[in-house]
Amino acid sequence: MMNQRANASWWQRLATIGSCVGSSNYLPHYLFFITANHHRKMQCILLGIASPSPDTDETLWCLVTRQVTHINDTILTWVNSSTASDEDQQGQRTLLLCTIISDDDVTSSITDDVVNAVSMAAERDAELWATAPAILPLRPVDGYDRYIKYNNSISSDILKESSWAKQTMKEYGLFFQSALVDKSTVDELREEIMSEIKLTEDLIRLHHPEINIGTDFISFKEIGSRGNERFDLLLLEQTNIREIIEKRVVQLISPVVESILGSNEVDFDLSVVYSKPGAPDQGWHADGDHQKGAEDVRWHIDGWKNHLADAYALCVFIPLIDLDDETGYTQFWPASHQSRGLAGFGPVAQITESTWNGVCNAGDAIWYDYRTMHRGMQNCSSKLRPVIQILFRRRWYSETRNYGTVGIAEAKRGTLSECSQHATGAA
Numbered sequence: 001m002m003n004q005r006a007n008a009s010w011w012q013r014l015a016t017i018g019s020c021v022g023s024s025n026y027l028p029h030y031l032f033f034i035t036a037n038h039h040r041k042m043q044c045i046l047l048g049i050a051s052p053s054p055d056t057d058e059t060l061w062c063l064v065t066r067q068v069t070h071i072n073d074t075i076l077t078w079v080n081s082s083t084a085s086d087e088d089q090q091g092q093r094t095l096l097l098c099t100i101i102s103d104d105d106v107t108s109s110i111t112d113d114v115v116n117a118v119s120m121a122a123e124r125d126a127e128l129w130a131t132a133p134a135i136l137p138l139r140p141v142d143g144y145d146r147y148i149k150y151n152n153s154i155s156s157d158i159l160k161e162s163s164w165a166k167q168t169m170k171e172y173g174l175f176f177q178s179a180l181v182d183k184s185t186v187d188e189l190r191e192e193i194m195s196e197i198k199l200t201e202d203l204i205r206l207h208h209p210e211i212n213i214g215t216d217f218i219s220f221k222e223i224g225s226r227g228n229e230r231f232d233l234l235l236l237e238q239t240n241i242r243e244i245i246e247k248r249v250v251q252l253i254s255p256v257v258e259s260i261l262g263s264n265e266v267d268f269d270l271s272v273v274y275s276k277p278g279a280p281d282q283g284w285h286a287d288g289d290h291q292k293g294a295e296d297v298r299w300h301i302d303g304w305k306n307h308l309a310d311a312y313a314l315c316v317f318i319p320l321i322d323l324d325d326e327t328g329y330t331q332f333w334p335a336s337h338q339s340r341g342l343a344g345f346g347p348v349a350q351i352t353e354s355t356w357n358g359v360c361n362a363g364d365a366i367w368y369d370y371r372t373m374h375r376g377m378q379n380c381s382s383k384l385r386p387v388i389q390i391l392f393r394r395r396w397y398s399e400t401r402n403y404g405t406v407g408i409a410e411a412k413r414g415t416l417s418e419c420s421q422h423a424t425g426a427a
Contacts, residue, residue: 049122101114
């Protein structure tokens with residue numbers, strides 16, 4: 001469902017106080033309320049109202065945010081907005097409005113009361129789209145590109161602007177960098193990678209002929225399946241691939257990585273994520289969890305940026321072929337790294353069109369926070385889709401969830417359970 005608009009990134013709106021009267025950019029200008037306990041849990045309510053035009057959006061926003069400020073003693077805080085096409089209503093253009101209330105105030109009837117109050121203020125029917133235990137990030141009116149792509153997207157410029165990279169990663173959980181790797185290096189890596197994939201799959205066939213590669217779940221120390229026809233091959237040894245990446249990529253981008261992670265004690269793991277022809281859409285997931293005790297986005301008078309825990313790990317994706325609708329790509333939900341409460345809400349990103357599609361050229365790079373939700377899209381082509389994945393992590397963090405603990409040659413034949421453990425990650 002949905003063609004989407006939002007008038008500014010929602011975190012920009014949280015920092016702006018004022019009146020929506022006479023404003024052409026009405027969404028960032030409104031008064032919000034702060035509860036006495038700045039760190040109380042929240043409940044987010046997302047509503048939709050039919051709206052034929054941007055002018056109507058402005059009128060509706062002002063009406064609702066001025067008139068619907070309380071439900072009895074419960075304070076409503078209107079935090080962000082967007083527009084979408086409602087497929088259930090023949091593609092009707094719809095204004096999406098997002099409010100939060102204290103989790104302590106959630107009752108069986110509060111959501112209905114909010115819907116009714118908004119319907120009365122807007123003088124048209126409001127519809128409940130979603131509720132969540134965290135603010136639902138929505139897509140800006142002018143799209144994501146102007147925020148997550150550097151002005152001219154030139155690789156060297158981004159590397160000089162580590163402050164831009166750090167801030168963008170903090171706010172959106174990802175950014176795009178063009179032409180990080182040159183064509184000759186891409187060609188060299190692709191040839192090496194294809195050979196490594198063949199060697200690994202031949203090793204599985206040799207030691208585990210009972211495994212149907214592509215349909216059976218596998219999780220070895222070297223490789224894990226990520227759904228049908230989708231794999232994550234960890235490059236453990238000091239291969240030529242690792243040498244190329246270390247000398248031509250890691251050494252180049254390390255200063256930016258260290259700035260984002262806030263440490264110069266950073267290690268990296270290297271793998272290739274590949275999807276074969278026929279690989280279906282993947283489920284929404286984040287490669288890494290929010291760390292125990294680490295803070296998520298909170299509604300706080302000092303602003304959320306001061307309270308979201310810094311990234312402890314980030315990934316850099318580098319495709320080795322051009323990615324398009326046919327080959328598939330990785331689809332991201334920008335800003336979904338901000339709260340562990342968004343786990344399981346990937347479908348909301350789809351229906352509100354709050355996703356960003358990683359369509360790009362071979363050698364481009366997509367950087368993302370390890371907590372950012374994403375999914376690999378189907379491969380409808382006749383080509384294998386290989387993507388280099390560099391996982392940069394603070395030294396205290398070790399990836400143990402996304403791979404098995406037993407090597408291909410070590411695992412007993414015919415006992416998949418001995419080499420399997422739950423794994424979710426990768427594109």
